[in-house]
Amino acid sequence: MKYLSRPEELILLTVWKLKDEAYGVQIRKYVQKMTGKYWSIGSIYVPLDRLENKGFLESEKGEATSERGGKSKRYYRITQEGLDQLEALQEIHKKFWQDLPDASFKKS
Amino acid sequence: MKYLSRPEELILLTVWKLKDEAYGVQIRKYVQKMTGKYWSIGSIYVPLDRLENKGFLESEKGEATSERGGKSKRYYRITQEGLDQLEALQEIHKKFWQDLPDASFKKS
DNA sequence: ATTAAAATTCTATAATATAGAAAAATAACT
DNA sequence: AGTTATTTTTCTATATTATAGAATTTTAAT
Numbered sequence: 001m002k003y004l005s006r007p008e009e010l011i012l013l014t015v016w017k018l019k020d021e022a023y024g025v026q027i028r029k030y031v032q033k034m035t036g037k038y039w040s041i042g043s044i045y046v047p048l049d050r051l052e053n054k055g056f057l058e059s060e061k062g063e064a065t066s067e068r069g070g071k072s073k074r075y076y077r078i079t080q081e082g083l084d085q086l087e088a089l090q091e092i093h094k095k096f097w098q099d100l101p102d103a104s105f106k107k108s
Numbered sequence: 109m110k111y112l113s114r115p116e117e118l119i120l121l122t123v124w125k126l127k128d129e130a131y132g133v134q135i136r137k138y139v140q141k142m143t144g145k146y147w148s149i150g151s152i153y154v155p156l157d158r159l160e161n162k163g164f165l166e167s168e169k170g171e172a173t174s175e176r177g178g179k180s181k182r183y184y185r186i187t188q189e190g191l192d193q194l195e196a197l198q199e200i201h202k203k204f205w206q207d208l209p210d211a212s213f214k215k216s
Numbered sequence: 217a218t219t220a221a222a223a224t225t226c227t228a229t230a231a232t233a234t235a236g237a238a239a240a241a242t243a244a245c246t
Numbered sequence: 247a248g249t250t251a252t253t254t255t256t257c258t259a260t261a262t263t264a265t266a267g268a269a270t271t272t273t274a275a276t
Contacts, residue, residue: 001114001231001232001265002114002143002145002264003114004114005113005114005231005232005233005263006109006110006111006112006113006114006233007232007233007234009204010200010204013204013205013208014204016208016209017207017208019209023255025253025254025255034200034203034204034207035110035200037110040233040234040235040236041234041235041236041237041254041255041256042233042236042257042258043233045255045256045257046232046233046234047232047233049256050231050232067252067253068242068243068251068252068253069241069242069244069252070240070241070242070243070252070254070255071239071240071241071242071254071255072240072241072242072253072254072255073253073254073255074254074255092143093201095142096117096118096121096122096142097121097198099125099142100121100124100125101124101125109233109234109262109263110233110234113262113263113264114264115263115264115265116263131223131224132223132224133222133224147265148265148266148267149223149224149265149266149267149268150226150265150266150267151264151265153225153226154263154264154265155263155264157225158262158263175221175222175274176221176222176274176275177220177221177222177272177273177274177275178220178222178271178272178273178274179223179224179225179270179272179273180223180271180273181222181223181224182223182224
């Protein structure tokens with residue numbers, strides 16, 4: 001891939017946003033809330049894995065501090081490389097969207 | 109796909125931008141110029157096909173008016189549905205990028 | 217006729233998207 | 247103590263998309 005895919009972008013941004021609450025279930029909730037769409041479990045965890053393998057995310061297992069039991073959480077945080085990828089995306093986005101015909105909805 | 113993929117987005121925007129000069133070779137040139145990266149022939153024509161099948165683009169064969177001979181061009185133009193997809197993308201982009209931690213490069 | 221040029225079409229492989237069942241881990245309940 | 251309910255992740259399989267470039271088509275120039 002030349003750039004992050006769409007799911008990768010949204011998930012990276014979510015990890016960044018959620019800070020120390022960035023684990024799978026929360027990430028999924030946030031993405032679903034923001035997009036207003038259903039995201040399967042796999043459509044979150046598979047990209048998370050891939051982003052970590054590529055060095056755009058780091059993770060560590062959390063303490064066993066759940067309210068009502070359950071497997072321990074895996075917390076993610078974005079790396080500098082991850083931030084760089086997002087920045088590259090932002091640049092290309094601006095470049096393409098600023099250079100549009102007249103009556104477009106290019107505002108913002 | 110929930111949203112346009114990255115190549116689909118960039119190619120749609122390019123067709124929109126190029127207006128009556130939106131055919132394969134030109135589209136490829138523009139995308140390469142804007143991204144500064146190599147795009148194979150297939151990485152342009154395959155998405156173009158798909159975007160047309162999905163109704164986000166329309167096309168028609170051009171007259172045989174080449175300078176030095178050659179197969180006739182296929183001209184594309186964006187449909188209302190295509191514009192709608194781009195708008196949906198813009199919305200989701202804004203929503204995610206505006207809602208970021210402090211010291212981000214979220215300017216623009 | 218033959219060659220060169222311009223452009224697209226076609227086809228194959230790699231990577232990513234997407235879905236959800238299965239497993240793991242722990243707290244609560246009896 | 248053992249069983250059950252809950253939380254979360256891990257795993258695996260299929261569909262779709264990305265990516266590359268060879269082959270083909272078409273026409274102008276030689």
